Amino acid sequence: MELDRYLQAVAQRWYVVGALAAVGLLGAWGYFQWSGGGSWGDFRWGAAPTARTSVAVLEPAVTKAGSGPQALVNFASIVESHALADRVVQKLGLDIPAGQVMREVSVKLSRTLVPSLTTPLYTISVDDPDGDRAVRIANAVVDEARAVFVDLNTLQPGEVDAALRAEESALRSQLAQATAALTAFEEKNGAQRLPQRIDAQFTTVNALRQAVRMGKVDEATAAANQAALEKREAEARAELDRLRSLQPVYDRLTFEANLQSTAALRLVGADSSQSGQTDPAALQAQLADARTKLQQARDALEGFEQQNHISDLPSEISAQRNAVAELRRLSQASAVAPVETPTAEQVTMARLGVDQAKNASYAANAERDGLCAPPNPKYVCDAANARALSQVTGIQQAQTQLKAIEDAGANVARTREKALAGLQEQLKQGEAELDRLRGLQPEYDRLAFEVTTAGGIYSQLQARANDLVGRGQGASPEAQLAAARARWEQARQQLDTFQRETGVADLPSQIASQAALVNDIHRQVVLAKTPSVGLDAALQPEEAELQRLLGLVPEYERLNAEVTQLSGQLNVLEGRKLDFIVNAAAAPAAQIKVLDPAQLQSNALWTVVTYVVGLVVGVFAGLVVVYLMAYFDRTPRSADDVENLVNLPVLARLPRSA
């Protein structure tokens, strides 16, 4: 549609635009009537005055972590609640309903330069026709919201602790039942640590099958060792049982030590953030002090490491422990292992190899003699000569191999004694080194803890330097940290005492190592028995035992899964308990600080803007309606329109005015 035609249409239908503009103004007026608290009886032209106040709210971490029914409550939701409106109406004795107060009150999260998740800044606005009443309502809202919020966010340690303990008790009870069922199953079927047992049984059966195929059993050696092996197996099993019996106590003490250590480390962060200064100068001083302490702690740790030739003590102890366990297992296994001598077949094969090498050498020599005769060129002769020489080397290698096999039988006993002595010497040295490293561990742990805590404090203070929003003063954070440290040291001492008294260090790996040793000896005992009972007779019961163990797998897995699931739940609960310990000690109480007292603000500009917007929207809507009307209008408005309509010339035009 052309512009001039549209303008003509607007000029002809100006009343449509005017009517919709009036509707827009009426809408703006209606908005003011409605937004003023819904009281249509109070006629007014513009927006109600607004009382506005800003408050900073410290929302405790516990509300975010979710430790109770107040988890989803934040300050804004309290301000906008009907319950708060009720309290305000009662407090001020207002003659307006609580619903109207609730509609008049609004809260929004203010934008700040440094957004903080834990100390948001809220702006509370109250729009009321009566300006004085708006200010009174705003002040009352802040007071009542403060009371409600603090009440809701005050942690009740007793209740939470009791709830956690009850939940833990129930879980532990279920876990004990599941574990008892699993243990009873294992004992009834002789299937402790079933997967490992099955692996060991597979190894034993495979060894017997191989022996059956090779027909290789040194009867004399086996008979001599059988008694010693059986005795050794019994001793190893007794040691394994002793270690297993220690495991529950060990697990409890280890967990307690880890829990307290983690709690203390987490308190470091909470401690520094809680005691944060709002004074930049004081904060800088704290920061410098923390940096110095951190450097001192690092220096002390490095000096200790250099003095004792260590770098990462826990890793070194772990590696040394593994090395010692392997040496011990090798030493014990070698002491009772049967002597393995070269078989006749091996000697025959080695001799055959020597003969083949000699034949190849003869053939190469004959070829060389043939090729070196004239008229062959010299390089052909050289190549044949090189091949002949290489065959001589092959003969020497085959002879060396044969000699080694022949000498092996004679040297094996001597070699074994020598190797055993070497192993025992290495074991002795390894155990001594392990003892030395373990002796260093308490001091190392203390120094590492100091470095970690100093580093935590320093990084927290650095973060604080960028965020000076006040949080209020915490209550003696140093004392809390000291107490946590004391609890950790106490738990650690208990664990050390237990380890010294029982002679265990890393019980799980010791148990695994011992079980492997038992299985190893058992396999040797079975092999040693075979000469007396026959290979097939020895193989059959072992295969039957393997089948029996495999048949136990489904039930074992069911019981084990139950134990694992309950253990997982218990671990989750322990995590929550840890959160509670940290939060109860470190989380500050909810605090609300009024930054800007309630002040009345005029809304004249807002009134004008609203009316202008209503007018503009109305005019625009009118123009749109006119456009649509013109678009669908088929009235001819000129002679040209008529000619286009009927395709005939216009002879006369009768004017509008007669």
Place this chain on the structure above:
Amino acid sequence: MAVEPKVVLPRPESLSLLTADRQAAGGERSSSAVPDRLLRGRASAAYAETFRVLALQVLGSAQDRDLRSLLVMGAYPGDGRTTTVANLAIALAASGKRVVAVDADSACPTLASLFGLAPRDAEHGPVDADVRGVQVLTLAPGSNGDGTRTNELLGRLREQADFVLVDSPPCSRASDGFGLAPLVDAVLYVVRRRQQDVQLQRSVQSQLSRLGANVLGVIYNER
């Protein structure tokens, strides 16, 4: 079934009688009964001038093509056909021509009343209007159905007058206009400034073209 036409061809003696009777009856045709929009009333100069120009165009065409009878058509009621016929008749009469204005809109015959006559007065033959040189005839209902009779009537009227102007019913309501269009020398089509059905207008023009009607052009009524 043959329909007996109700139109009675006028005779000179009866016309004079009808005229005499009307005058004796008490002057129903007073000049004050003619609407203002007619040229001889208080019509605006521009309005009157429009019809004078239109009359000149018709006279010019008549000299070129022996144009004696004209049918005024329109698509919708109220388009201004009757007014056009009346004013054009007056304008032609002012040029010294004898004009017979025929009202063929039997459903709503209003042409006679524009000249201060009762419709039934003009049903029996052309009646002198109070404008010099203008006679009015109203066709009785149903008389348009017989084309031969109507053609004979128009032939007689052409003998009596210089111009025969025929007013027709709206095309959107009745098809009488399409029956008359081939019988006259030319057609004038009236379009009023109002919401139009484009399809209908094009359909009317298409129909007139198929009937072989000689459409002179359009009179655009802005009222």
